[in-house]
Amino acid sequence: MNHLLRTARNSALPIIVLTAVGTLIYFFAEAYQVRIAYAFFMNLVVAIGLQVFMGNSGVVSFGHVSFMGVSAYVVAILTIPLALKKTQIPDAPFGLGFVQFDVVTAILIALAVTVAFAWVSGLLIKRVSGAAGEILTLAVLVICYVVFNAWIDLTRGPRSLYGIPIASSLPWAMLASAFVIFVAKFFRDSEDGLQLRASSENMLAARSMGVRVERLRLKAWVLSGFLVAIGGVLHATYLGTIGPNSYYFTQTFLIMAMVILGGMRSVSGVIVGTALISVGSELARTLENGPMVFGTKLPTMFGLTGFFLGAVIVLCMTLRRDGIMGDDEFEDVLRNRRASKAAKAAADTAAQAV
Amino acid sequence: MEYFIQQLVNALSVGSEYALLALGLAIVFSIIGLVNFAHGELITVAGYAMFFAAATWLPNPWLALPIGIGGAALAAIVFEKVAFRAIRNASTNTGILTAFGVSIIVQNVFIIFVATRPKPVQTPDFLSSMITIGELTVPTLQVLETVVTTIAIAALLIILKKTTVGMAMRAASKDFMAVRLMGIKANWVIQSAFIISGILAGIAAVFIISRRGAVDPFMGSVPVLKAFVACVLGGLGSLQGAVIGGVALGVFEVLLQVTLPQEITAYRDAIVFGVVGLVLVAFPQGLLGRKVELGDKEA
Amino acid sequence: MLELSNITVQYGVVKAVRGVSLKVEKGEIVSLLGPNGAGKSSLVSAAVGILPVAGGTIRFEGTDITKKPAETVVAMGLTLTPEGRRVFADLSVAENLHLGAATRKDRDGVAADIEKYLKMFPILGERYHQTAKTLSGGEQQMLAIARSLMSRPKLLMLDEPSLGLAPRIVDRIFELMLDLKRDGLTMLVVEQNATDALGISDRGYILASGSLVYEGDAKAMVDSEDLMEAYLGSGVH
Numbered sequence: 002m003n004h005l006l007r008t009a010r011n012s013a014l015p016i017i018v019l020t021a022v023g024t025l026i027y028f029f030a031e032a033y034q035v036r037i038a039y040a041f042f043m044n045l046v047v048a049i050g051l052q053v054f055m056g057n058s059g060v061v062s063f064g065h066v067s068f069m070g071v072s073a074y075v076v077a078i079l080t081i082p083l084a085l086k087k088t089q090i091p092d093a094p095f096g097l098g099f100v101q102f103d104v105v106t107a108i109l110i111a112l113a114v115t116v117a118f119a120w121v122s123g124l125l126i127k128r129v130s131g132a133a134g135e136i137l138t139l140a141v142l143v144i145c146y147v148v149f150n151a152w153i154d155l156t157r158g159p160r161s162l163y164g165i166p167i168a169s170s171l172p173w174a175m176l177a178s179a180f181v182i183f184v185a186k187f188f189r190d191s192e193d194g195l196q197l198r199a200s201s202e203n204m205l206a207a208r209s210m211g212v213r214v215e216r217l218r219l220k221a222w223v224l225s226g227f228l229v230a231i232g233g234v235l236h237a238t239y240l241g242t243i244g245p246n247s248y249y250f251t252q253t254f255l256i257m258a259m260v261i262l263g264g265m266r267s268v269s270g271v272i273v274g275t276a277l278i279s280v281g282s283e284l285a286r287t288l289e290n291g292p293m294v295f296g297t298k299l300p301t302m303f304g305l306t307g308f309f310l311g312a313v314i315v316l317c318m319t320l321r322r323d324g325i326m327g328d329d330e331f332e333d334v335l336r337n338r339r340a341s342k343a344a345k346a347a348a349d350t351a352a353q354a355v
Numbered sequence: 356m357e358y359f360i361q362q363l364v365n366a367l368s369v370g371s372e373y374a375l376l377a378l379g380l381a382i383v384f385s386i387i388g389l390v391n392f393a394h395g396e397l398i399t400v401a402g403y404a405m406f407f408a409a410a411t412w413l414p415n416p417w418l419a420l421p422i423g424i425g426g427a428a429l430a431a432i433v434f435e436k437v438a439f440r441a442i443r444n445a446s447t448n449t450g451i452l453t454a455f456g457v458s459i460i461v462q463n464v465f466i467i468f469v470a471t472r473p474k475p476v477q478t479p480d481f482l483s484s485m486i487t488i489g490e491l492t493v494p495t496l497q498v499l500e501t502v503v504t505t506i507a508i509a510a511l512l513i514i515l516k517k518t519t520v521g522m523a524m525r526a527a528s529k530d531f532m533a534v535r536l537m538g539i540k541a542n543w544v545i546q547s548a549f550i551i552s553g554i555l556a557g558i559a560a561v562f563i564i565s566r567r568g569a570v571d572p573f574m575g576s577v578p579v580l581k582a583f584v585a586c587v588l589g590g591l592g593s594l595q596g597a598v599i600g601g602v603a604l605g606v607f608e609v610l611l612q613v614t615l616p617q618e619i620t621a622y623r624d625a626i627v628f629g630v631v632g633l634v635l636v637a638f639p640q641g642l643l644g645r646k647v648e649l650g651d652k653e654a
Numbered sequence: 655m656l657e658l659s660n661i662t663v664q665y666g667v668v669k670a671v672r673g674v675s676l677k678v679e680k681g682e683i684v685s686l687l688g689p690n691g692a693g694k695s696s697l698v699s700a701a702v703g704i705l706p707v708a709g710g711t712i713r714f715e716g717t718d719i720t721k722k723p724a725e726t727v728v729a730m731g732l733t734l735t736p737e738g739r740r741v742f743a744d745l746s747v748a749e750n751l752h753l754g755a756a757t758r759k760d761r762d763g764v765a766a767d768i769e770k771y772l773k774m775f776p777i778l779g780e781r782y783h784q785t786a787k788t789l790s791g792g793e794q795q796m797l798a799i800a801r802s803l804m805s806r807p808k809l810l811m812l813d814e815p816s817l818g819l820a821p822r823i824v825d826r827i828f829e830l831m832l833d834l835k836r837d838g839l840t841m842l843v844v845e846q847n848a849t850d851a852l853g854i855s856d857r858g859y860i861l862a863s864g865s866l867v868y869e870g871d872a873k874a875m876v877d878s879e880d881l882m883e884a885y886l887g888s889g890v891h
């Protein structure tokens with residue numbers, strides 16, 4: 002209970018700030034700005050979801066975007082109206098061509114399916130440690146992508162599925178990210194989270210904990226899969242149309258840059274990173290399309306966004322490996338500020354006393 | 356029988372390609388513990404080097420081959436100097452992510468300055484010809500690929516066994532500090548490893564490009580994924596493991612291609628990766644991997 | 655020949671060596687003694703350039719080598735046989751020796767030296783094509799020393815050459831060092847085995863908790879029971 006309260010207090014600041022900004026945008030900004038804000042909150046959910054695994058276990062995962070894909074596809078397949086389904090995936094297996102669920106049920110099923118998938122894949126991932134394990138996460142990404150493309154009867158293959166009822170909007174994305182921030186911080190400071198982080202920093206400690214580390218890693222993997230799945234739901238229910246390319250390398254780059262720039266060991270760091278990368282890639286996208294600057298049209302430069310993300314990752318790794326926030330959460334920064342202020346004040350009084 | 360031999364040649368050639376790439380990854384990994392995500396971009400650079408050479412001042416497809424290989428080797432040197440040197444003693448994670456970033460940058464540089472669309476590249480005609488021996492007809496390319504790979508591996512073995520730099524590389528994979536105590540420059544050993552990995556990738560690139568006839572910015576990503584998997588399958592960091600893992604993967608892929616019903620072949624890569632994942636659960640260290648002990652370089 | 659002045663070595667915030675000054679003159683054998691964790695290995699590692707120094711200067715034959723990396727220092731003639739042998743386990747004895755000579759260009763000279771050290775360490779000749787990991791501990795130490803010698807150092811630093819070896823082998827190694835001295839090699843020996851080390855040394859230094867606590871003539875040190883008890887925890891029996 003105590004831990005719940007503390008987490009609530011610690012996550013209040015970012016949640017309040019994000020909600021305030023989101024609300025302002027929702028009521029006063031232009032439609033395209035609302036869309037950008039929605040994308041930000043959705044990516045925030047995915048990035049924090051990824052942080053729950055990477056930040057605590059210290060293992061890099063390239064596979065998480067697949068969880069987004071799995072849940073998005075499940076939602077899509079379960080909610081697309083029957084008439085549309087008949088034209089898109091007439092041969093859907095398991096009789097899925099003839100069922101349609103309401104959005105809430107579909108979302109719950111999607112989350113359950115993704116969690117089950119995360120659990121099964123986690124059983125493999127937890128066994129293989131180090132770089133080999135990280136390569137395996139890459140295999141998860143590729144396997145899912147191949148299946149999305151190849152299982153044409155179910156997913157319509159490389160072509161997009163459309164007609165998903167649009168049930169989400171900016172407030173939902175804000176709510177989801179508040180929930181995800183809370184859960185991520187809760188896990189980070191829980192007994193399990195602390196132990197997992199300790200094990201990732203110290204190989205010896207990890208060895209002595211043995212089996213327990215594997216279990217904790219699995220736990221973090223499944224939990225983060227669940228959170229990323231929420232991101233997938235947000236994606237499908239907002240756009241109304243999805244395709245396999247949304248859940249592959251491009252999205253992985255984006256999320257990875259967000260997590261790394263802010264600092265993968267800190268939830269607050271991921272929030273900062275997501276905000277910066279969102280702004281940065283939006284700028285890059287504008288430049289990409291050859292905007293007008295002082296009356297001259299700049300040439301189009303497709304690839305600039307990707308270049309920007311790659312550069313952020315490389316520069317971060319060479320210049321500031323722990324990201325902007327390192328191990329600190331917002332509350333740590335505030336506390337340190339307060340502590341150093343208090344120390345300074347104490348020093349001043351001491352100086353005056355002399 | 357004829358069909359069997361054709362498929363065998365096919366399997367060996369695919370396996371050779373993976374082995375070449377996996378070897379390059381393994382050499383670099385064994386020495387500095389870097390999982391070089393950007394290895395695939397060496398293929399891409401080789402491809403564009405061939406494309407530019409052909410398109411501009413050297414319209415002779417024969418020259419395209421050394422230019423491709425040289426381009427890959429040069430790119431390997433540049434990657435090392437510009438990016439990987441700065442993170443040399445950092446953790447595996449830092450390495451894998453840096454390399455990931457380098458890979459994204461290179462892909463997008465080609466998108467920005469060339470195009471996303473594939474560009475055609477000409478290679479010597481005979482590479483697309485067929486060899487007929489009695490009843491049997493097999494593509495020249497496939498035979499050459501296996502032969503050249505065998506030669507390259509033999510040459511690598513000689514380098515590792517007989518030259519100072521080769522011995523130093525083998526020694527450095529276990530104890531880099533002691534190698535420096537021999538007065539051997541760390542940069543020299545590491546750069547040599549990158550050059551070798553570049554040359555091997557360049558050779559693979561020549562074959563890959565001959566087969567596709569075109570280059571595009573993402574052409575390196577699928578082969579490098581396969582090479583990763585081959586490395587992990589053989590035991591990350593083991594050179595023999597890389598070769599065996601590569602060949603095994605190639606044979607397995609062709610086997611699936613041949614035996615699976617048509618509608619399932621689209622899932623080939625998913626099945627391959629899935630099976631490798633299962634193998635690793637049984638052998639977490641890979642088929643030839645050794646158990647890593649505390650205090651060893653993290654594998 | 656080697657002059658360390660005011661050297662500090664740090665691991666993060668922990669100081670392993672605090673402002674130590676030490677000298678080795680041409681032709682000497684000098685002992686560097688001290689209990690576990692005193693900072694002996696840290697000091698010699700810094701001297702050869704595999705650890706960065708946090709403060710102080712290192713001069714070798716008059717040249718400032720403080721900032722020079724190990725590979726340069728070794729090529730100049732200052733070499734370290736590291737603690738715990740660290741032979742290249744997967745390489746053969748022959749390959750180990752060849753790598754030792756990596757800085758040299760004179761092929762004939764290298765061949766002659768190999769010949770010479772195989773005579774000095776006959777066991778290495780018998781095991782010439784075996785991998786180093788199949789050698790015994792004592793044999794590996796011989797190999798490690800021979801490998802260092804292959805670079806033709808002017809000054810050889812040995813970090814605990816007697817560690818974990820049987821007394822008979824230890825005697826062999828100390829005898830060998832005297833032979834090497836006669837051939838004109840200068841040596842700095844890190845040892846826990848104080849009595850034996852001082853027995854072959856000209857001078858000695860004692861390091862404790864990262865600081866120099868004593869320096870002086872080797873003979874006088876062996877004779878001073880107080881000193882031996884106080885710092886090295888081993889009386890002379």
Ligand SMILES: Nc1ncnc2c1ncn2[C@@H]1O[C@H](COP(=O)(O)OP(=O)(O)OP(=O)(O)O)[C@@H](O)[C@H]1O
Pocket residue numbers: 665668669670688689690691692693694695696697737846
């Ligand atoms: N890599 C390292 N990281 C952190 N601290 C270290 C490291 N190596 C040594 N130390 C610390 O530095 C101090 C000096 O260690 P050093 O190995 O130089 O001692 P030593 O005199 O050689 O001991 P021994 O006789 O046991 O070999 C010790 O307190 C040790 O714990």
Ligand SMILES: [Mg+2]
Pocket residue numbers: 694695696737813
């Ligand atoms: Mg020591």
